[in-house]
Amino acid sequence: MTVPIAIIGAGIAGLSAAQALREAGHSVHLFDKSRGPGGRMSSKRSDAGALDLGAQYFTARDRRFVTEVQRWQTQGWVAEWTPQLYNFQGGQLTPSPDEQTRWVGTPRMSAITRALLGDVQAQFGCRITEVYRGEEHWHLQDAESFTHGPFSHVVIATPAPQATALLAAAPKLAGVAAGVKMDPTWAVALAFDTPLDTSMQGCFVQDSALDWLARNRSKPGRDSTLDTWILHATSAWSRQHIDLPKEAVIEQLHGAFAELLHSAMPAPVFSLAHRWLYARPAGSHEWGALADADLGLYVCGDWCLSGRVEGAWLSGQEAARRLHEHLQ
Ligand code: FAD
Ligand code: NAI
Numbered sequence: 001m002t003v004p005i006a007i008i009g010a011g012i013a014g015l016s017a018a019q020a021l022r023e024a025g026h027s028v029h030l031f032d033k034s035r036g037p038g039g040r041m042s043s044k045r046s047d048a049g050a051l052d053l054g055a056q057y058f059t060a061r062d063r064r065f066v067t068e069v070q071r072w073q074t075q076g077w078v079a080e081w082t083p084q085l086y087n088f089q090g091g092q093l094t095p096s097p098d099e100q101t102r103w104v105g106t107p108r109m110s111a112i113t114r115a116l117l118g119d120v121q122a123q124f125g126c127r128i129t130e131v132y133r134g135e136e137h138w139h140l141q142d143a144e145s146f147t148h149g150p151f152s153h154v155v156i157a158t159p160a161p162q163a164t165a166l167l168a169a170a171p172k173l174a175g176v177a178a179g180v181k182m183d184p185t186w187a188v189a190l191a192f193d194t195p196l197d198t199s200m201q202g203c204f205v206q207d208s209a210l211d212w213l214a215r216n217r218s219k220p221g222r223d224s225t226l227d228t229w230i231l232h233a234t235s236a237w238s239r240q241h242i243d244l245p246k247e248a249v250i251e252q253l254h255g256a257f258a259e260l261l262h263s264a265m266p267a268p269v270f271s272l273a274h275r276w277l278y279a280r281p282a283g284s285h286e287w288g289a290l291a292d293a294d295l296g297l298y299v300c301g302d303w304c305l306s307g308r309v310e311g312a313w314l315s316g317q318e319a320a321r322r323l324h325e326h327l328q
Contacts, residue, residue: 134150
């Protein structure tokens with residue numbers, strides 16, 4: 001019987017590693033604490049339709065990722081989003097068109113990770129608390145005190161602070177992960193039954209509590225009858241207001257949105273707030289992935305590269321490549 005490889009984290013990095021390892025002939029078993037795959041690329045189903053609360057869109061600059069995204073497009077998992085972009089700076093809102101190609105999952109961001117999961121063996125709602133090595137193989141312990149294993153190797157594909165906690169068996173790697181600071185982001189979704197009087201569909205924001213806003217409904221394949229918006233606060237504002245109750249976060253970011261549009265905004269018919277504790281790495285790194293190949297322990301995630309969807313996917317590929325090469 002072949003002993004599978006465990007992958008902790010079913011975000012885009014973990015799924016990228018899973019896909020590459022399976023293509024190389026290995027069997028993998030995914031674990032994630034959430035109810036489904038996606039991580040920061042997941043979308044929330046709500047009364048106002050599916051909402052992309054995390055990653056808003058992504059760009060593809062590396063040749064390998066460009067090829068992969070083309071495959072996703074052929075499968076119908078992604079489409080190009082061509083929003084009417086604005087920039088808000090010094091109290092001024094100005095159109096800010098550009099030539100950048102931006103991709104989104106269709107009909108929601110989570111369509112990509114859902115499709116990548118396919119028939120990979122996976123256990124959801126399972127938070128791993130410990131990764132330890134027996135005489136020959138690896139074992140995982142979860143928050144319910146169940147143990148899983150044996151596994152030949154372990155790939156940890158979580159944000160850096162969560163990886164640190166799982167790296168007790170490899171203190172050097174734990175030290176590297178512990179040095180990566182990740183900043184939070186408060187996200188708010190608002191829905192209006194009468195469309196807001198603006199042509200804006202996406203906006204980069206400066207000098208405000210807000211960092212970014214998007215008209216969710218303007219993305220391809222979204223069929224909400226309501227005018228839905230996603231608002232992201234800056235890292236600084238999110239950190240300062242990390243424990244603010246959700247109602248207060250909604251009120252303050254709704255206020256910042258009204259200020260930006262210079263209009264008395266109607267009350268939303270639907271609103272929600274979501275706090276991403278580990279939204280983005282404070283800096284970028286060039287590690288690709290981290291590994292202790294002799295131990296059989298690998299680490300990947302956006303924080304090993306650019307802190308974007310592309311970086312996370314490339315990091316998963318790199319972890320898989322190193323693992324496979326070590327076995328050759
Ligand atoms: P994650 O997606 O975080 O996946 C890690 C997974 O590990 C999660 O599913 C989690 O549940 C699981 N996990 C963690 N700990 C454990 C444990 N102990 N046991 C089991 N499972 C565990 N990128 C862009 O390119 N464009 C954007 O516009 C953009 N906007 C963003 C906006 C926001 C608000 C946020 C939060 C992120 C945004 N990003 C954007 C970044 C992008 O979403 C991430 O870079 C990428 O999704 C990270 O993927 P990942 O697989 O490395 O990590
Ligand atoms: P991109 O090339 O569209 O954007 C990169 C940056 O360039 C933007 O943040 C913005 O400052 C600037 N920019 C781009 N086009 C612009 C325009 N037309 N007008 C004005 N400014 C413009 O995409 P890329 O490089 O793939 O970046 C992904 C995006 O994801 C970034 O905006 C980044 O801030 C965001 N992100 C947000 C996170 C969060 O937690 N809120 C986490 C990770 C990424």
